[in-house]
Amino acid sequence: MATLYQRYQKKDELKSDMTARKAYLVPIAEIYTEDGYNVRELNQAHVAEFKDAFMAGEYIPPLAVEITERGVKVIDGHHRYYGALAATEAGCEILRLECKDFIGTEADKIAFMVTSSQGLALTPLERGAAYFRLENQGWTNAQIAQKVKRSESDIIQHLQLHKECSGYIKSLVRAGSLNYALAIDITREHGVYADTVVAKFMEKAESAGKKKITKSIAKPQFPAAKKNRLIELVYKSTKLISQDRQHDYLMLPKGVKDEVMEIFEAYRKYVEDQNEPQPE
Structure with missing residues (x-):
């Protein structure tokens, strides 16, 4: 069976534009993660999925990394990395992980974590925090939108969630008890009273046997x-x-x-x- 390497060796003969981007098998002991760097919160269920995949010998995409004074830092692939550690603890000895260099600016790294198809979909809170990190680097809403391939209105809305909503309201959004767009509307409408108003809405929802504040509870319409x-x-x-x-x-x-x-x-x-x- 022919391989990509063999085709690459003949790319001139085949008049192919094929290029190579090398991956490296890095000792797992040399790899590390930086607390708070990943825009995604660590999801233990997703870690367990990768643990099972490693133990089953399934193919795992390479991690995106950069070299620092400390060692090999994970840019994208945190769940894969922790899944490998969990598999090792369970008795599946994993000596090395496949890694690829990440080339780009700090903004490029954040955008890559946001748009990476390998990770879990970002929650609204994670997305808002990532956009805020880009904003703090001097990026405009339009530039962030272009970078992460989302609309400018999406950027504005998630930044509002991150910067304007209280910790209590964010906790309800995180738990799935409040839609993030509704959270923003309530915060803007009620200002400093938003937490008290949301708490009352939550009581109404629970008394009706619901686990989530719906629009019909927060913004009821006359029938x-x-x-x-x-x-x-x-x-x-x-x-x-x-x-x-x-x-x-x-x-x-x-x-x-x-x-x-x-x-x-x-x-x-x-x-x-x-x-x-x-x-x-």
């Missing part, structure tokens, strides 16, 4: 069915004009007054709930 029913009820009303022509009146058809008043009362309660005073 469209009641609106439509009110239109049906008053559609055949008769218009009356007062003698002094200072007021207009609608005379409801017989038998609909009570239902109309019920809808008015429901709307009154809805408005009161929406205008609930801010916490002290």
